Amino acid sequence: MPSANSTSNPLDLVQRPRRLRRMAALRRMVQETQLTVNDLIYPVFVMEGEDKKEEIVSMPDCYRYTLDLLVKEVADAYNLGINAIALFPLVADEKKDNQGTEGYNPEGLVQRSIRTIKKEVPEIVVITDVALDPFSSYGHDGIVEDGVILNDETVAVLVKMSVSQAEAGADMVAPSDMMDGRIGAIRAGLDDAGYTDVGIIAYSAKYASAYYGPFRDALESAPKFGDKKTYQMDPGNTDEAMKEVELDIEEGADIVMVKPALAYMDIIRRVKEYSDVPVAAYNVSGEYAMIKAAAQKGWIDEKKIVLETLTSMKRAGADLILTYFAKQVALMLK
Template identity: 55%
Template sequence: MVFDFHRGRRLRRTSVIRDLVRETTLSSADLMMPYFVIETDDQDYKKPISSMPGQFQLSLKQLELKVGEAVANGLKSLMIFGLPAEKDPLGLQAYAEEGIVQQAVRRIKKLWPDLVVATDVCLCEYTSHGHCGLIKDGIILNDPTLELLAQTALSHAKAGADIVAPSDMMDGRVAAIRERLDESGFEELPIMSYAVKYASAYYGPFREAAESAPQFGDRKTYQMDPANAREGLREAAADVLEGADIIMVKPAGPYQDVIRMVRDSFDTPVAAYQVSGEYSMIKAAAINGWIDEKAVVLESLIGIKRSGADLIMTYFTEDVLKYMGNK
C-alpha cells in the first residue's frame, strides 16, 4: 500500500510524544523579572500599579520579600527600575552613590550573591522633564547625555550589578559606557543594550509604574519608528561594534519578525522585552474571562523564544516560575 499523504498526527498522539519532539522549550533560565523599587521611608510601601494588575511599586523591604519568594520558586535573574524621592533636570539620583537602584542592588546581592541582577541605565525616571537625556531649548541632547549615562552605569557596577542595560537610545552610549567601565576596572561586566527599541504605544502602563512619562513632546526623535525593521539591524550592528554583549529588541510580541532578523544576523545573545502593554492586555482579557491566562502567557513566551530570543524579560516571570514548579 502506498501512502500519498503525511501523517503528522503520529507525533501528536500523546502528551509524552509531543514533549519528546518539542522544538522550543521554556525554562526559568530564560526569564528575567522586572521590579520597580521606590525611595521611601515607609518600608511597608507596596503600591499596586493600576494598569498592571499584580505588579507593584515596592520599598526596599518589600522588594526583598518579593525577590525572596521568587528565588524560592526558581528565579535566576531580575532587572531593577528605580523611582527616586526627588527629580531634577539632570537626573542626579540616577548616578548617586546612595540612589535607590544602587541601594537595591547592594541589598539583593548581599542576600542572594548568585542571583543575576541587571539594572536599567536611563535618566527618564530621574529627570523632572521625563526624557532620557539632557535638554536645551526643548531639544534632547545626545552627546552631553553620554557622560551621565556612563556615570550611571559605573555607579551600578560599583554597587554590585551583574549586568548594566542602557535603554535610553542615545547614539554612542554603549561605547561611552564600555569605556567608562573598562577604565574603572569593570572589564568583565556585560552590557545588555536595548539596541532595537521602538517608540511604541505599548509602553503606556510602564510610564505609570515608573512615573516616567515625558512632560512635553514624545520620544520619537530617539526611539525607533515602529514601521522600520532594517533600521533595527543598523542599530544592533552599531551597539555590537561598540561593545554590547547582549542585544535586546523591545517590545517583543509585535516585533517577532525583528527578533528573528536580529537573531539571524548576529551571534550575540538576543534578549526580548515583553513590555507592560503586552502584559496588561493579557491580564485584562483574563480578568474578564475571555482567555485562559496561563495558556496564553505560555504561548506568548514560547512564540517570543521561537522567534529567536535567548532571554525574555517579562512581568509574567513570577507566575511562570510557579507554573513550572521550580524546573
C-alpha cells in the same frame, strides 16, 4: 461493499504528521521550542519607604515595593529558579533634575537597592536600567536644551550612572535610552573604572511604542512634553533595527534586546539570524496589561495565553525574555 469496520483506507499516505501528536509524551519528545525558567528575567519596581507595596493600577498583580519587601520578592523569584532581575526605581519628584544627577548618587535608591539585594540574594543576577527618564524632571531619556534631547552630553551622564551602579554591585547594566554611541562609551567607562566583568545588555532595537504606557504609570516617568521619537525607533522600520544592533555589538554589547516583543517578532527573528551574541526580548507592560485585562473579563485562559505568548517569543529567536509574568511562569513550569 466494505463494512463499517473495514480496515481498508482510501488514503495512501507514507507521511502522517499526526503520528507524533498522538500522545502527550510524544508531543513533548518532539517539541521544537521549549520555554524554561532559565529564559526569564523578572523586572521589578522599587520605591522609598518601609513595609509597603503598591499595586500598579494599569498592571494588575504587579507592584512597587519598598526595599525591605523587594528583597523578599527577589528571594522568592530566585527560589523559583529565576536567575535575574531588572531593577527600576520610582524616584521622588524633588530628586529629579534635567541632568539626572540622582541616577549616579552613590546613596541613591538604585545603588542602595543593588547593595542590599546582592547582600541578601548574592547569586541572583542584578540588571540595572541606564537612562535619565526616571531621574529627569522632563521625563525624557536625555538632557533637554530648548526642547531638544542632547546626545553626547547625555552619554556622559549615562557613563557616570553605569559606573555608579557597577560600584554598588550591579552584574549587568542595561542602557535603555537609545542615545548614539552610548554602548561604546559605557564599555570604556566601566573598563577604565576596573569593572571589566560587568556586562552590558543593550536596548538595541527599542521602538517608540504605545505599548509602554503602563510602565510609565509605574514609574511616573511619562515625558512632560513631546514624545520620544527623536531617539526611539519608528515602528515601521526594520533595516534601522539591524543597523542599531550591528553598532551595539561593535561597541561592546554582551546581549542585544528588542523592545517591545509581541508586535516585533519579525525584528526578533532578523536580529537572531544576524547576531553572534544572545538576544533578549522585552514582554512590555502594555502586552502584560492586555492579557491581564482580557483574563479578568473571562475572555481568555490567562495561563495558557501567557505560556503561548512567551513560547512564541522564544520561537521567534529570543534567548532571554524580560516579563512581568516571570514568577507566574516559573510556578507553571514547575
